Amino acid sequence: MTKKALRREPLYEQIKTVLIRRIGDGEWLVNDCLPSEWDLAAELGVSQGTVRKALTALVSDGLLYRRQGLGTFVSETPGDWGEGAMLTPGLFNERPDPLVQELIGVSRSHASDEMADALQVRRSAPLVRVRQLWRLGGVVVALDDAYLPAESFEGLDARWIRQAGGGVHAALQQRFGVRARCVGEQVRAVVPPREESLLLGLDPEEPALAVLRLSAGMDGAPVEWRQRYCRSRFWSWTRREKW
Amino acid sequence: MTKKALRREPLYEQIKTVLIRRIGDGEWLVNDCLPSEWDLAAELGVSQGTVRKALTALVSDGLLYRRQGLGTFVSETPGDWGEGAMLTPGLFNERPDPLVQELIGVSRSHASDEMADALQVRRSAPLVRVRQLWRLGGVVVALDDAYLPAESFEGLDARWIRQAGGGVHAALQQRFGVRARCVGEQVRAVVPPREESLLLGLDPEEPALAVLRLSAGMDGAPVEWRQRYCRSRFWSWTRREKW
Numbered sequence: 001m002t003k004k005a006l007r008r009e010p011l012y013e014q015i016k017t018v019l020i021r022r023i024g025d026g027e028w029l030v031n032d033c034l035p036s037e038w039d040l041a042a043e044l045g046v047s048q049g050t051v052r053k054a055l056t057a058l059v060s061d062g063l064l065y066r067r068q069g070l071g072t073f074v075s076e077t078p079g080d081w082g083e084g085a086m087l088t089p090g091l092f093n094e095r096p097d098p099l100v101q102e103l104i105g106v107s108r109s110h111a112s113d114e115m116a117d118a119l120q121v122r123r124s125a126p127l128v129r130v131r132q133l134w135r136l137g138g139v140v141v142a143l144d145d146a147y148l149p150a151e152s153f154e155g156l157d158a159r160w161i162r163q164a165g166g167g168v169h170a171a172l173q174q175r176f177g178v179r180a181r182c183v184g185e186q187v188r189a190v191v192p193p194r195e196e197s198l199l200l201g202l203d204p205e206e207p208a209l210a211v212l213r214l215s216a217g218m219d220g221a222p223v224e225w226r227q228r229y230c231r232s233r234f235w236s237w238t239r240r241e242k243w
Numbered sequence: 244m245t246k247k248a249l250r251r252e253p254l255y256e257q258i259k260t261v262l263i264r265r266i267g268d269g270e271w272l273v274n275d276c277l278p279s280e281w282d283l284a285a286e287l288g289v290s291q292g293t294v295r296k297a298l299t300a301l302v303s304d305g306l307l308y309r310r311q312g313l314g315t316f317v318s319e320t321p322g323d324w325g326e327g328a329m330l331t332p333g334l335f336n337e338r339p340d341p342l343v344q345e346l347i348g349v350s351r352s353h354a355s356d357e358m359a360d361a362l363q364v365r366r367s368a369p370l371v372r373v374r375q376l377w378r379l380g381g382v383v384v385a386l387d388d389a390y391l392p393a394e395s396f397e398g399l400d401a402r403w404i405r406q407a408g409g410g411v412h413a414a415l416q417q418r419f420g421v422r423a424r425c426v427g428e429q430v431r432a433v434v435p436p437r438e439e440s441l442l443l444g445l446d447p448e449e450p451a452l453a454v455l456r457l458s459a460g461m462d463g464a465p466v467e468w469r470q471r472y473c474r475s476r477f478w479s480w481t482r483r484e485k486w
Contacts, residue, residue, distance in 0.1 A: 087429070184483040186330070188475035189432035189450040207432040207450030212479075232431035236455075240427040 011046060015054035018044065020063065020177035023074055033071045034064070062179035062218045075179070077170040080132070082182055082213065084237040086141050086230070096238070097136055101166045104131040106158045109147060118214050119149055119222045126150035130161065130168050133199065141235050143199050147225045152176075169215070172223065180215040180223050187211050187237075192229045200231050209237055254289060258297035261287065263306065263420035266317055276314045277307070305422035305461045318422070320413040323375070325425055325456065327480040329384050329473070339481065340379055344409045347374040349401045352390060361457050362392055362465045369393040373404065373411050376442065384478050386442050390468040395419075412458070415466065423458040423466050430454050430480075435472045443474050452480055 009017075019034075028034055037055065041048040055072050058064040064072050085096040109129040116123045127147045134142040146168045148156065153176055156168075164170035172178045190210045192200065202208060209230040216222045230237055252260075262277075271277055280298065284291040298315050301307040307315050328339040352372040359366045370390045377385035389411045391399065396419060399411075407413035415421045433453045435443065445451060452473040459465045473480055 084430070182484075184481070186479040186481045187327070187430060187452060188479040189452045189473075190475070191450060205448065207434060209430060209432045209452075230432075232433070236429040236431040238427070238429045241425075 012050050012053035012057065015044060015046060015050055016057055016177065019054060019058060020174075023063070024174035028074050030074050030076055032074050034073070036071070058177070060218065061177060062181075063173060063177055075173075077165070077167065077173055078179060078181070080144065080146070080167045080169050081134070082185075084239050086134070086136050086235050087238045088235060099141070100135045102133040102135065103158060103161055103166055104133060106130050106156070106161065108150070111147070111149075115147060115225050118225055119147075121149045121151075128153060128156050130156075132166075132168075136235060140199065140201055140231065142228055142230045143196055145227045147227075148172075148223060152223065168224065178217045178223055180217060182213055183216045183220075183222070184214040185211065186213075190229075196229050200229055202231060202233075206233060208232060211237075255293050255296040255300065258287060258289060258293055259300055259420065262297060262301060263417075266306070267417035271317050273317050273319055275317050277316070279314070301420070303461065304420060305424075306416060306420055318416075320407070320410065320416055321422060321424070323387065323389070323410045323412050324377070325428075327482050329377070329379050329478050330481045331478060342384070343378045345376040345378065346401060346404055346409055347376060349373050349399070349404070351393070354390070354392075358390060358468050361468055362390070364392050364394075371396060371399050373399075375409075375411075379478065383442065383444055383474070385471055385473045386439055388470045390470075391415075391466060395466065411467065421460045421466055423460060425456055426459045426463075426465070427457040428454065429456075433472075439472050443472055445474060445476075449476060451475060454480075 022028065034040070035043070037048050037051045041051045044051065055064060059066055059072070063075055065075050066072050080101065081099055086099055087096045107129045109127045111119060111121055111123060111125045111127055113123055115127070116125060128150050130146040132144045133140050134144070153172070156171060156175065160175055161168060161171045164174050169180045172180050188210045189207050191205055192202065192208050192210070197206070200208060209232050211228040211230060213226040213228065214222055215224040215226065265271065277283070280291050280294045284294045287294065298307060302309055302315070306318055308318050309315050323344060324342055329342055330339045350372050352370045354362060354364055354366060354368045354370055356366055358370070359368060371393050373389040375387045376383050377387065396415070399414060399418065403418050404411060404414045407417050412423045415423050431453045432450050434448055435445065435451050435453070440449070443451060452475050454471040454473060456469040456471065457465055458467040458469065
């Protein structure tokens, strides 16, 4: 952000940015209580009202939460996987093993017409592409390509994603103050392209689940287009009321 | 129900059964207001307290709902399709066409070990199997086999399902006072068996979505095991925050 842009921003927005950075830098961890409005105001040299306005905005963005009489706390960091769990089939009643995320790489890409439409960017707009693998008991079960508008998330790279614990959504929250949530999802059965089939360890012509997911920030603005292939020969994608 | 069994049942349960039948017979339609507790008590020859107890039970079963100061109303009948909509791919922002349900037939079956476990019945217990097709713009897009414990749903046949508008869940609600809801769902990509492939109009070896869904009544008791194949060459299974 240039100094000029900073000067134009309302004061509480500048305080928001400072607080997001300090949370991103790990000064306050998940479920940590922030200092009082009074202490923050004194430290940052602004009025208590400005601090309150910044905190209220961060609460409505979902980055902080309040507990009556206790204070303001840092929210949980959202994961990248989403709602459905990966399970071995036939074990409908069994709690799934945790999935392990592995970052393959971050590269540059451009918005297809479909992506541009969904992400509300211009056609061919530059995108950051984040490719990740998901493992269950060591075996690859899914492959993700997350596409994000490069202009909104300048500087998003492998280092920031690793520092955020491997998650794109964690990095968005920690570095950009954007808490992403799924706003739409499409599932199909397909035979994936050759490269993706090889990465997933599929047999030739073996079908996989293709999941397309659009995520938005708490303000409703789209932030991520994610294409996922799930191996479903031995695993299934499962949602339950409770485990 | 035998007279002996009827005599053993608490009075409010008998009133519940009477009310469920009268709703099932169409005396009160969806969103109709029921007569007052006072009028029902006079008509049925029981106390107002007994009527209130039966109505409260039906409200907690989800078959009726109350509006403060207005009365007790008949709930919407649940559909069979579930949450995900069927869409043409690439039209992520377009509202889907309505799916049309077609009953193919009702037959007898037996619980596999997996079904018995999920439905909490003994292995090989008799099941009612209801086979249905789903069409989008006239074209078959999905095929359902719903399996229900025959002992819990005696008399469930094609006639009752047709009278309920074609839905199994509508028939369960109207004839048995059971409001089914999805408690678990598994999705996989598979090449369906030959018979199902033909019914869906798939090419040989064409993959489809296989959806397994377990539904329970409002009391949590499992009532239905449903296997669905969705054609996903031209369609996808879509969930959105809002349309």
